[in-house]
Amino acid sequence: MKPKLLLAIGALLVFAILVSGCTQQGQQNDTTGNTTVSNPPAQEPEETPIAISLTTTPSTAIAGESLAIAWSIESPEKTINHTAVHYGPSSVSNPQVPADYPSASSFQCTQTPCSIPGSFSTSLSIPESGTYYYRAHAIVDGMHYWSSERTITVSAPAQAPAPEPEPEPSVQEFSILADDSGFYIDGSKVSSIQVSSGNSAKINFTVSTSNVYYGGLQIKGCGQDSGSISPGSSKTIEFSPSVACTLTSYWPLSGVVKARLQLELMQA
Structure with missing residues (x-):
């Protein structure tokens, strides 16, 4: 009986060892099979910075x-x-x-x-x-x-060049002797005088003491009137002509025309 008992016990031990090995192998397989691999979280695309x-x-x-x-x-x-x-x-x-x-x-x-x-x-x-x-x-x-x-x-904006000043009007002066026959400058009889455009004319009329009716002379024209000028006396008129014009001498008492002096306007 003893040999059989020993044989039975040995068989049980071998069976137990085999069962234990299979169980461990199964546990290892289960453990390996259940291993969780952690993946990184999906990254959202970055926003464009402002x-x-x-x-x-x-x-x-x-x-x-x-x-x-x-x-x-x-x-x-x-x-x-x-x-x-x-x-x-x-x-x-x-x-x-x-x-x-x-x-x-x-x-x-x-x-x-x-x-x-x-x-x-x-x-x-x-x-x-x-x-x-x-x-x-x-x-x-x-x-x-x-x-x-x-x-x-x-x-600053560039300065525009300053406009050139307009020339100052010039005054042209004339000394004229007058009698019943005409007008004279420096002893020479004249029928006209010339004034530049834009200038003033300043004319000093002197009535002669000879060849003049006793009442003297009066000069009119170009918008001017000298009034009566006695023989030997003078009268100055000054104006700025804009057009050509005529100065005429008269006997002041009767208005008789004695002589004419043309004023010519010359363009500058």
Whole structure:
């Protein structure tokens, strides 16, 4: 009985060992099969950062003349209700709100929202010379965004040459002796005198003491009237003729015509 018992016990041990090995192998397989490989989470695409860049940046201008500035706004697809160029005579290193610059171009997108990303442009006129600082600005989702700051030198307009002063009118003077027969200059009888256009004529008439009726003479014409001039007396008339005209001597008491003197107007 003992050998059989020992044999039975041995068989049971072998069976137990075999069962244990299979169980361990199964556990290993189960463990391997249940191993979880952790994958990194899927990354969402990065949003385009919002940025404003000046693209047309004049550095000089003439006071009072129009100048053009352009800029672009990079961003995700959005709409905005404000963008403009803000400027002033002082640099602003870190602007917070539009009022940090005292002046601005016309506001864009206020009536109708604008889509961004996009490009914008404006024209403005700075009335006074000097150095000015400017940035493009936009409000996106309630936040203020600014371009870098640029400078512009505004010069005064070139002075137009001063008009040359008109020449002062000159006065041409004549000393004329008159008698019943005519008019004389330096002893020579004359029938005309010449005056340049724009000049004045100053004529001193002296009535001769000889060859003159006792009542003397009166000179009329060219809008002038000397009145009665007695023999040996003088009378000066001065005027600016605009057209040629005639001076006529009369006997003052009777109005009889005695002589005529033509005034010729010469173009300068």
